[in-house]
Each structure stands twice: as structure tokens, then as C-alpha cells.
Amino acid sequence: MKRYKKIIEPVKIKIKVGDLVKVRIGKDKGKTGKVEKVFPKKRKVLVTGVNVFKKHLKAKGKEQPGGIIDLTKPLEVSNLSLICPKCSKVTRIGYSVGKDNKKYRKCKKCQEIIK
């Protein structure tokens, strides 16, 4: 039997760096945070202060004494909801084309443009 590599189509992520998001699923459900980084290929985003794990570091001589550090792991985009900066509600994003023919993100609740 032949094995095929699963090809993940690059889907456009509607969430951008600086957006405020709310976690829908998982250990941090209900938490909100700001998007720090977006990984389009993995469909994941890094949210400040959310999905933080404690990592134990082994001591490596004098320069690295070891200990516990906080490690933030990226979250699946599908597990997050955007919080509209205009109406402060959890919303979905739509698109609209402005007068300059550019595509803008739009809050589906208050219809305001989200930059």
C-alpha cells in the first residue's frame, strides 16, 4: 500500500497580530489575550499569557543554573474567537471591500471595520 503525505492547504487566517482573542476550548477556556505571533502554515497563533506551560530546565553548569520557566505554546486558530475592538463582543469576521478597493475585515456583530 502506498502512503500519501497529507497536504494541508494554506488557509487564510483571519486573526492578526495584535488582535484580542478568547479561548473556546481547552485548559485555558474563557481566557483572553493578545495575539503575539501567527503561524499560517500550522494554523496556530501564539497568545500572550495563554496556554502557558511550566518547563523544567536541567542545570548546565554555571551559566545555566536550571529551574522552571514559563513556556507559551501556540493555540489552534479554530479554538479561538476574536473579540471585536469596537463592540468588545466575541464575534466572527467578515470581509468588505472599501472605496479604495481594498479588502477590510469587518465585525459581523457591529459591522465596524477591524484594522
Ligand SMILES: [Zn+2]
Ligand atoms: Zn464589533
